[in-house]
Amino acid sequence: MVLPPVAFAGPPEPAPGARAEQAVIVPPPHRLEGRVVDRDSGEPLAFVNILIGDSRSGGMSDIDGLFTLSHARPFTTLTFSYVGYYPAVVHAGKGRLLVEMVRRPIELAPVEVMAGENPAHRIISQVMEHRDANHPERQGPFSYNAYNKFVFTGALSEGGPGPAEEADTLPGRLARYLEDHHFFLMETVTERRFMPPSRNNETILASRVSGFQNPLFALIITQMQSFSFYDDQIEIYGSRYLSPLAPGSLNRYTFLLEDTLLTEGDSVFVISYRPQPNRNFEGLRGLLYVSANGWALQNVIAAPAGEGGNARIRIQQRYERVDGRQWFPVQLHTDFEILNLEGMGQFKVVGMGRSYLRDIQLDASLGRNDFSPFDLAFSPRSILQDEAFWNDRRVDSLDSKERNTYHRLDSIGRDGRLDKQMNRYMALFSGSLRWGVFDISLPGLLGFNEVEGLRAGLSLRTNAALFERLVLSGRVAYGFRDGRVKYGGGGEWRLDRLTDLWLGYDYQRDVEERGGSVFLEPQSPFPAGTLRNYFLQTLDMTGRHAAWLQGRAWRNFLTWRAHASLEDVLPMDDYRFVPDSLSQPAGPSGFRFFETGLQLRLAYGERFVLTSGPILSFGGRVPVLHLSLSKGWKGPMGGGYDYWRAEASLRHRFPVRMLGSQQFTLLAGMTGGDAPWQKLFTAPGTYRPFSVAVPGAFATMRADEFVSDRYVALFWQHDFENLIYRSVKFNPRLLLLTRLGAGALSQPSRHLNAGFATMEKGFFESGFALLDLLGSGFTSLGFEVMVRYGPYTLPEFRDNLSFRLSYSLLF
Numbered sequence: 013m014v015l016p017p018v019a020f021a022g023p024p025e026p027a028p029g030a031r032a033e034q035a036v037i038v039p040p041p042h043r044l045e046g047r048v049v050d051r052d053s054g055e056p057l058a059f060v061n062i063l064i065g066d067s068r069s070g071g072m073s074d075i076d077g078l079f080t081l082s083h084a085r086p087f088t089t090l091t092f093s094y095v096g097y098y099p100a101v102v103h104a105g106k107g108r109l110l111v112e113m114v115r116r117p118i119e120l121a122p123v124e125v126m127a128g129e130n131p132a133h134r135i136i137s138q139v140m141e142h143r144d145a146n147h148p149e150r151q152g153p154f155s156y157n158a159y160n161k162f163v164f165t166g167a168l169s170e171g172g173p174g175p176a177e178e179a180d181t182l183p184g185r186l187a188r189y190l191e192d193h194h195f196f197l198m199e200t201v202t203e204r205r206f207m208p209p210s211r212n213n214e215t216i217l218a219s220r221v222s223g224f225q226n227p228l229f230a231l232i233i234t235q236m237q238s239f240s241f242y243d244d245q246i247e248i249y250g251s252r253y254l255s256p257l258a259p260g261s262l263n264r265y266t267f268l269l270e271d272t273l274l275t276e277g278d279s280v281f282v283i284s285y286r287p288q289p290n291r292n293f294e295g296l297r298g299l300l301y302v303s304a305n306g307w308a309l310q311n312v313i314a315a316p317a318g319e320g321g322n323a324r325i326r327i328q329q330r331y332e333r334v335d336g337r338q339w340f341p342v343q344l345h346t347d348f349e350i351l352n353l354e355g356m357g358q359f360k361v362v363g364m365g366r367s368y369l370r371d372i373q374l375d376a377s378l379g380r381n382d383f384s385p386f387d388l389a390f391s392p393r394s395i396l397q398d399e400a401f402w403n404d405r406r407v408d409s410l411d412s413k414e415r416n417t418y419h420r421l422d423s424i425g426r427d428g429r430l431d432k433q434m435n436r437y438m439a440l441f442s443g444s445l446r447w448g449v450f451d452i453s454l455p456g457l458l459g460f461n462e463v464e465g466l467r468a469g470l471s472l473r474t475n476a477a478l479f480e481r482l483v484l485s486g487r488v489a490y491g492f493r494d495g496r497v498k499y500g501g502g503g504e505w506r507l508d509r510l511t512d513l514w515l516g517y518d519y520q521r522d523v524e525e526r527g528g529s530v531f532l533e534p535q536s537p538f539p540a541g542t543l544r545n546y547f548l549q550t551l552d553m554t555g556r557h558a559a560w561l562q563g564r565a566w567r568n569f570l571t572w573r574a575h576a577s578l579e580d581v582l583p584m585d586d587y588r589f590v591p592d593s594l595s596q597p598a599g600p601s602g603f604r605f606f607e608t609g610l611q612l613r614l615a616y617g618e619r620f621v622l623t624s625g626p627i628l629s630f631g632g633r634v635p636v637l638h639l640s641l642s643k644g645w646k647g648p649m650g651g652g653y654d655y656w657r658a659e660a661s662l663r664h665r666f667p668v669r670m671l672g673s674q675q676f677t678l679l680a681g682m683t684g685g686d687a688p689w690q691k692l693f694t695a696p697g698t699y700r701p702f703s704v705a706v707p708g709a710f711a712t713m714r715a716d717e718f719v720s721d722r723y724v725a726l727f728w729q730h731d732f733e734n735l736i737y738r739s740v741k742f743n744p745r746l747l748l749l750t751r752l753g754a755g756a757l758s759q760p761s762r763h764l765n766a767g768f769a770t771m772e773k774g775f776f777e778s779g780f781a782l783l784d785l786l787g788s789g790f791t792s793l794g795f796e797v798m799v800r801y802g803p804y805t806l807p808e809f810r811d812n813l814s815f816r817l818s819y820s821l822l823f
Contacts (some may be wrong), residue, residue, distance in 0.1 A: 044081045046109030048073045048092060057113060058328050058345075059301055059311040060094040061273045061280075068274055072311075075328045075343045076366075095270045095282055095299060132267035132283045138307040139300075140257055146308040147242040148340050153207040153378040157217075157371045159405050160233045163364045163414075164196035183359035194417045197222040200230045201397075201405050205376065210617065211383045216390045218397040218405075222418050223425035226434055227394050228623060234388060236346040236365045237327045241312045245667065246296065248327055248346070252667070253294045253316060256285045260669070264291050270299070279304040287317045292735050293670055294318070298326075308339040318738060324349040334372050342369050368407045385510075385567040387630065389622040439475070442535070449478035455542050456487060462549040462715075463523060463584060465493025476625055481506040489522070494584070496553070498522040512571075512627050513563035523551040523584070527694035527719060529681070531638040531661055532573050532611040534629060543706045547698040549715045550587075552690060555580040568620045568627070571613040578649050579605040581690055588764040589688040591653065603688055606651030609642030633673075635664035644691065655685035659693070672732040677708060682722040689763055693720050695753055695771065701810070705781070705796045705818040710751055712777045712800035712814045719768040720755025727751045729781075747781040749798065773803035783818055794818040 048060045056077025063070040064081060065088050073079040081087070087104035090111075097113045144150050168187050201218040214234065219227040238247045244258040256265045264287060271282040281304070286297035295318070301311035312329040319325060330343040346365040403409065410418075425431065436446040444451035456471030469489030474482070486501035502518030525548055560575035582602040589603070614637040619630035638661040646654040659681035667673045681693045697713030698706045705711070708727060732746045754774045760766075778801070783794035800812035 042083050042086055044083075044087050044090075044104060044109065046079055046111060048077045048079065048094075048111045048113060051112035051114050057094055057097070058313065058330070059299075060092050060113070061271070063091045063093075065089055070275060072273075072280075075330050075345045093271070093273075095284070130267065130269075132269040132281075133262055135269070135281050135283060135302055135307075136257070136262065136267050136300075139302055139309065140259070140261075142307040143242050143257060146306060146339050148240055148338070149206060150208060151338060152375045153205070154340075155203070155205045155371075155373045155376040155378070156369045157405075158202045158204065159368045159370075159407055160200045160202065160230075161364075161366045162196075162198045162233050163194050164362075165194040165364075166190055166359060166361045168358050168360075186359060192413060192416050193420055194222075194413065196421070197414055197417045198229055198232070199402065199406075200233055201401075205378055205382065207378050207380075207383065211380065212387050212619075213383050214388045216388070216394050218401060219390070219394045220397075220402065220418075223421035223430050224434060225395055225425075225431050227390050228438075230390075230394075231388070231621065233365060233367065236367075237329075237344060239344070240341065241309055241314070241329055244669075246314065248314075248316070248325055249348070251294070251316070253296050253314075254669070256296060256300070258669070264288060264293065264670070265295065273301075277305075280310055292738055294734065303339075305333070306339060310339070318734075322350055322352045324351070334374055338374055340369075340372055340374070342372075343367065344369075366407075384622075385564070385620065386622040386627075387619040390624065392624075444473070446475065449474055451475050453487075456489070459489075459542070459545055461523075461545050461547075461551065463494055463551045464491025464496075467491050469498070485518075487520075491523070494523075496523075508563070510622075511563045511565070512568075513561070515561050517557075517559050519555075519557050521553070521555045524554040524581075525694070526550045526552050526583075526587075526716075527689050527692045529640075529659055529661075529679070529693065529696075530611075531640055531659075532571060532613045533638075534571075543704060544696065544698060544709055546704075547700070547706070547709075547715050550694075551584055553582045553584060564627075569614060569616050569618060571615075573611040574609070575611070576608045577605075578651075579603075579607065581605065586765045587689060590762040590764065591686050591688075603690060604650050604652045605691070606645045606649040607642050608645070609640070611641075612639040613637070614639075633665050633667070635662065637662050644685070644687070646686070653686045653688065653691075655683060655687040655691055657681070657683040657687070657691055668730075670735070672730060672735055674728070674730050676729075677727040678725075679727075680724045681720075684721070687721065689719060689766060692757070693723050693755065694768075695719070695723070695725070695755065695775070699814060700816075701814065703814070703816050705816040710753070710775070710777060711779070711796070711798035711816060712812055713775060716768055718753075718755060718771040718775065719757060719763075719766070720770060721757050723753060723755030723771075725751070725753035744785055744794070745783040747783065747796075748778075749781060749796070750776075750778045751798075752776045771804065775804050776800070776802035781818060783820075792818075792820045 048057045049055060050057060056073075058073060058075045058077060060073040060077070060079075061070070062072060062079060062081065064083050069083055071079055071081050090102045090104055092100040092102065092111055092113060094113060096116055098116050100111060100113050102109065102111055148154065166186060167190060168183065198221045199219070200216055202214055202216050204212070204214040206212050216227065216230050219230045221227070221229045236249060241255065242257060244255055245252040246255050254264070255261065256267070265285045266288050268284045269281060270284050273280040273282065281302045283300045283302060284298070285300060287293065287295035294316075296314045297317040298312070298314040300309060302308070303310045309329070309331055311331070313326070315324070315326040325346070325348045328343070328345040329341055331339045332342045334340045344367040348363045350361040439446040439451055443454050445454060450472045451474075453471035453473070456469050459467040459469070461467070467489055469487060471485070471487035473485045483504040484501075485503065487499065489498045490496070491498070498521060500518065500520030500522060502516060504514050504516040507513040507515055556577055556579045558575055558577040560573055562571070562573040564571050580602055581604075615634050617634040618632055621628040621630065640659045642657045644653050644655040645651045659679070661677060661679045663675075663677045665673060665675040683691055683693070694716060695713060695718040696709040697715045697717050698709040699712055699714045728750045730748045734743045734745065736746045737744060752775060753771060755771050757770045760770065777798050779796060779798035781794060781796040784792050785795070786793040794817075796816040796818050798814045798816070800806065806812050
């Protein structure tokens with residue numbers, strides 16, 4: 013195919029001395045409205061070019077296929093053109109037009125680009141050059157309101173049997189139900205304010221969810237797609253794809269000029285894009301509509317280039333010039349389909365997300381004081397807005413099918429107490445089983461380690477159904493190998509909601525790792541330490557009274573916790589410690605520590621959601637710094653040891669363009685003074701010849717093999733993601749892994765009957781992992797191989813090798 017030269021048409025030059033704001037625009041007397049759809053499927057066609065008669069006047073359909081035309085003379089004929097469809101010429105009549113276009117058969121002919129520059133490259137290069145000028149989040153502050161709608165429904169696939177033929181089957185019954193209802197319907201009205209480079213607030217003013225009162229469903233809409241297509245990485249339903257406008261994309265994507273739309277005062281270039289052959293990366297395919305007026309995106313259609321099998325996803329974005337000077341998104345649509353469901357025949361599941369932006373204010377008068385620390389917050393009246401409020405903000409009124417959905421599901425929700433059931437599922441995803449006013453911790457039910465053997469227990473916490481601001485907890489456990497009962501309990505009182513300020517007390521009498529690291533981490537359903545407990549061999553029976561105060565500061569990026577504790581520690585072996593320079597060691601009779609401390613967690617750039625309950629985190633690939641400081645006091649409260657302890661951790665994961673992503677964790681610690689092993693640092697060894705992978709631990713190092721009073725460690729991995737091999741049903745991930753550590757101990761002779769060593773010469777292990785070999789979409793199974801080398805290599809090679817299974821939950 014020979015690509016024609018491109019004629020660039022820009023906006024007309026104003027007359028010398030003329031001022032645009034003085035121009036008087038007379039509204040045309042003739043107006044025509046309509047909709048463009050696919051003739052076979054009935055789906056609306058977005059961004060169809062429309063010409064009036066033989067003029068250059070016309071317009072373009074929006075994302076919903078709707079169009080409104082204005083002209084000085086009566087309408088005669090309209091010409092509709094769209095990539096992949098036959099042109100359609102329609103005689104304008106009275107009333108609203110419905111235009112049905114016929115899809116053109118796809119011809120998979122080879123693409124031949126003749127000598128000379130690809131004109132599509134010249135256009136895309138201009139878009140890249142003007143990317144910062146057109147990126148809405150790299151200009152001045154702005155604000156807007158948005159109406160959002162998400163519909164979850166289904167249908168029988170095209171060409172399959174209809175509901176009548178499927179009368180006695182589940183797909184047939186579902187299809188008949190879906191003739192008058194959807195599975196799920198949700199609407200929100202939001203207000204957003206943004207100030208470069210990163211201050212962002214979005215408030216959910218209203219939320220309506222079919223069958224539910226819980227407004228947290230509104231988070232679905234906020235996570236559908238990236239706000240702007242100018243970012244290097246485009247996010248769709250949590251997955252990231254390399255943008256065709258990212259630096260270097262001309263060498264990775266194939267761009268073709270499909271059409272040039274000439275309108276009055278502007279040219280719009282329709283450019284198709286897809287990854288180049290034999291380029292293995294997470295890319296997109298679709299169409300870009302580029303306006304020569306500012307070399308900006310006017311419309312976008314995008315879908316994952318590698319999608320196949322049973323799932324299809326597509327996004328669409330529409331931009332308009334606001335106040336005649338800046339292009340800005342006005343419509344964002346996200347659609348997905350799930351096909352070929354097992355046992356469901358021709359039935360498919362469909363999701364449709366719609367966002368309409370309006371009341372856009374550029375250069376809004378916003379300052380730092382206009383922004384709260386929360387990226388997303390729920391208005392207290394979000395579920396209380398009446399029908400008049402909704403009718404005023406909807407783009408179009410609800411159709412009968414949508415009204416039926418609300419009526420039917422709201423009735424089911426009240427009768428079936430769906431909100432209560434949903435709260436149970438949310439508790440389950442957070443690692444708890446909800447039982448009335450109590451949450452039962454799932455990790456606390458069963459455990460295993462070398463000292464206790466099989467451990468069975470029960471850990472309860474009250475939830476908001478009992479007290480909104482007070483949490484009471486209690487726990488009990490029994491080790492079948494050591495034959496001891498462990499127990500504990502306490503309470504937490506929320507002093508302030510906005511700063512997440514809590515005052516708490518806790519008592520425990522339980523076994524605890526000797527010399528372990530403790531950082532301030534957010535609550536997780538299944539903490540990484542749960543797996544590592546299996547490998548622990550040296551535990552102490554610890555009785556601890558602890559009081560603490562915890563809150564957030566600096567736009568929620570900083571979480572802090574101040575604590576004071578009184579500990580009575582009884583070693584479960586014959587370890588002894590010689591305090592100061594005394595000849596009489598301490599040990600079998602136990603240790604008493606009175607300690608005060610401060611823990612910090614800094615995650616600059618982390619995004620948070622303010623709800624009526626807990627503060628939620630969106631997470632994100634941001635560096636996370638932990639700092640833990642503690643001081644032991646000799647004398648007060650009977651404390652027997654004067655020491656200090658400091659430990660830090662820096663963790664970061666970041667993408668490497670076209671190479672996947674890297675992640676590292678750097679740890680360092682130091683302790684001084686009169687510190688027994690309990691206040692030193694035990695290197696996290698988890699060796700077994702064949703076992704399970706444990707994040708943040710050495711795979712070939714034995715438990716309690718190395719102990720230090722000062723150390724540094726690095727855990728590094730490079731994830732090639734799906735860049736090594738990719739197919740429709742099999743997408744394994746290759747990870748390269750390296751872990752190293754070094755440490756020292758000032759006076760090892762003070763620790764009697766310890767049996768550990770120090771690692772001044774440096775400990776090294778490397779290997780690889782293959783992940784996602786088997787999975788269900790919610791789980792992932794793979795394996796990891798690690799090899800120990802360097803100064804501490806063991807004589808037998810097999811003792812330096814560890815093979816591990818890797819299993820993870822993908823939520």
